Amino acid sequence: MPVHNSDVADILDRVADLLDIQGANQFRVRAYRTASRTISGLSKSISEMVENGEELNKLPGIGKDLAVKIREIVETGTLRQLEEIEKTVPAELADLMDIGGLGPKRVGQLHKKLHIETLKGLEKAAREGKISTVKGFGKKTEENILDEIGRIQKGEGAGRLKLVVAEEITKPLLEYLRDIKGVKIAEAAGSYRRKKETVGDLDILVVCSEGERVMDEFVDYEDVDRVLSKGSTRSSIVLRSEFQVDLRVVEEESYGAALHYFTGSKEHNVAVRKLGQKRKLKINEYGVFNGEKRVAGRSEEELYEQVELPYIEPELRENRGEIEAAQEGALPDLVTLDDIRGDLQSHTKYSDGNYTLKEMAEAAQERGYEYLAVTDHSRRVTMARGLDERRLREQIDKIEGINEKLKGFRLLKSIEVDILEDGSLDLPDSVLKELDLVVFSIHYNTNLSRKKQTKRVLRAMENRSVNIFSHPTGRIIGKREPYDIDIAKVMKEALDSGCFMEVNAQPERLDLNDVYCKRARDIGLKLAISTDAHNITDLDFMKWGVAQARRGWLGPDDVLNTRSWKELEKLLKRK
DNA sequence: GCCGTTTTCGGCCCGACTGTTTTCAGTCG
Numbered sequence: 361m362p363v364h365n366s367d368v369a370d371i372l373d374r375v376a377d378l379l380d381i382q383g384a385n386q387f388r389v390r391a392y393r394t395a396s397r398t399i400s401g402l403s404k405s406i407s408e409m410v411e412n413g414e415e416l417n418k419l420p421g422i423g424k425d426l427a428v429k430i431r432e433i434v435e436t437g438t439l440r441q442l443e444e445i446e447k448t449v450p451a452e453l454a455d456l457m458d459i460g461g462l463g464p465k466r467v468g469q470l471h472k473k474l475h476i477e478t479l480k481g482l483e484k485a486a487r488e489g490k491i492s493t494v495k496g497f498g499k500k501t502e503e504n505i506l507d508e509i510g511r512i513q514k515g516e517g518a519g520r521l522k523l524v525v526a527e528e529i530t531k532p533l534l535e536y537l538r539d540i541k542g543v544k545i546a547e548a549a550g551s552y553r554r555k556k557e558t559v560g561d562l563d564i565l566v567v568c569s570e571g572e573r574v575m576d577e578f579v580d581y582e583d584v585d586r587v588l589s590k591g592s593t594r595s596s597i598v599l600r601s602e603f604q605v606d607l608r609v610v611e612e613e614s615y616g617a618a619l620h621y622f623t624g625s626k627e628h629n630v631a632v633r634k635l636g637q638k639r640k641l642k643i644n645e646y647g648v649f650n651g652e653k654r655v656a657g658r659s660e661e662e663l664y665e666q667v668e669l670p671y672i673e674p675e676l677r678e679n680r681g682e683i684e685a686a687q688e689g690a691l692p693d694l695v696t697l698d699d700i701r702g703d704l705q706s707h708t709k710y711s712d713g714n715y716t717l718k719e720m721a722e723a724a725q726e727r728g729y730e731y732l733a734v735t736d737h738s739r740r741v742t743m744a745r746g747l748d749e750r751r752l753r754e755q756i757d758k759i760e761g762i763n764e765k766l767k768g769f770r771l772l773k774s775i776e777v778d779i780l781e782d783g784s785l786d787l788p789d790s791v792l793k794e795l796d797l798v799v800f801s802i803h804y805n806t807n808l809s810r811k812k813q814t815k816r817v818l819r820a821m822e823n824r825s826v827n828i829f830s831h832p833t834g835r836i837i838g839k840r841e842p843y844d845i846d847i848a849k850v851m852k853e854a855l856d857s858g859c860f861m862e863v864n865a866q867p868e869r870l871d872l873n874d875v876y877c878k879r880a881r882d883i884g885l886k887l888a889i890s891t892d893a894h895n896i897t898d899l900d901f902m903k904w905g906v907a908q909a910r911r912g913w914l915g916p917d918d919v920l921n922t923r924s925w926k927e928l929e930k931l932l933k934r935k
Numbered sequence: 936g937c938c939g940t941t942t943t944c945g946g947c948c949c950g951a952c953t954g955t956t957t958t959c960a961g962t963c964g
Contacts, residue, residue: 385936386947387936387937387946387947388936388937389936390936390937390947391936391937391947392936394936394937395936395937417937420937421936421937421938422936422937423936423937423938424936424937425936425937426936426937460962460963461953461954461961461962461963462962463961463962463963464961464962465960465961465962466961466962495955496954496955496956496960496961497954497955498954498955498956500953500954500955501953501954501955504954550964561964563964588952588953589951589952589953589963590952591951591952591953592951593951594950594951594952594964595952596952596963596964606963606964608951621949621950621964622964624964626948626964629948629949630947630948630949632948633948633949634947634948636948637948638940642948642949643948643949644948644949644950645949645950646950
């Protein structure tokens, strides 16, 4: 059973939480958290690195000690140290930190003084009024704990929202804030601005001549469920959707510094501040300071300049190597929506799409595209009325007829052919060969073993008629875990055999994810960003795919569909 | 526990708000 990067990261986080509750040295705790972040953001498999005997302590934030521990996790699946700690600090205590207002210190106190070990135990103690008897805890804290537990039991809160949902909530709120008198700027920062696939909460920054008024109006927004805190420069609310929003009011001269600060990520900020420290500069949300003197802060550009860095795009700010790249002048020139010249996956009424060939073609043209691949399902996907050979040929004829009438645009003859369980394809080569390109994907037998699933895809790729492996991991954000498949191996094979892979732009898929995009770029494998549109409006999902690609460091050259059809056609020819 | 153009020891990002205190620790971002 291979140990994944996320498994290693989880164990290290677990150790960090429990050490924290135990009251261990803060910097030691931080070291475990940093290492966990490093590993989950790694674009290669930690298991493979161990197998290949690579030196783990070359990784940032990982020294001799942690390298040994990580190796132990990879080789045994567990960490003895964690098991040891759990003998004195019950594992479930870590979960109590999910309760707002409870951090490591308080959880540690509750364990020590009241012998609380579980959420149930905590609830009981709170109901019996025991919490408020502990020093440092009062009635309000006790009530708050019960409220929070109530919400957890109702299954509310805490969950991260998909980026697309976060946008639906954010846009009207920003408009509301911009309408308040005196507001010059209202902008969203945080993981929303970094275009992370899910957003935990929203950070909004406001520049306004009347701070108090903004705060009053903010907590008065019609969608507010409760107010967590309200100050003159910072307030937090929870919306009825359980989405938390933090608002900060800053002076215009601090706007850039604040925007940088609240855009994060935390790890990126820490790294930038350290660069500041080396130059005797203090960086906070109000600016860059040399002693008492503010030397920058109005814009992000000027803040970066102070630490001798070029501007770094928000999507890259994860401390996954962007600072080093910036120092070396090696930041990628990220792909933009404007670079996209066509869409390489879409469905029509022939299978489970809702529009005709002609309607889809017109919609793609309206978006300024030069081509749209029609990739209806193949026969195995019966639920979607998948195409058999006869119907596909009929569609090919129809597309050719439509193309004759179009100028500066063409529908590409294609199919999303199903990969059957043994790795063979759902349609015969004879018809696949007549297509402009072939997209291939998995819809059934999704729970095969890692070995079988990987072999299945590798075998499919051996067929010279296929081109783009679609939604390669099959995950649905927050709903369905990825298939157990060795993506690294599939990528390597795709590169060697002249195949490509996809970033599926459906906001609930975003598959490949950012980390895999970066891995593809690292090895030189080009990716298609495709909307998998089933409707005309789905064509606009392209922006989510582009966002994910940007988070994965992709430039225009790394993306297939930034090319004209003529160039793309050459690239798709397999040897 | 990590790390090094002030360091192999002694640092480790920084500030707002709350609740509990009676000047501040803890939490959060």
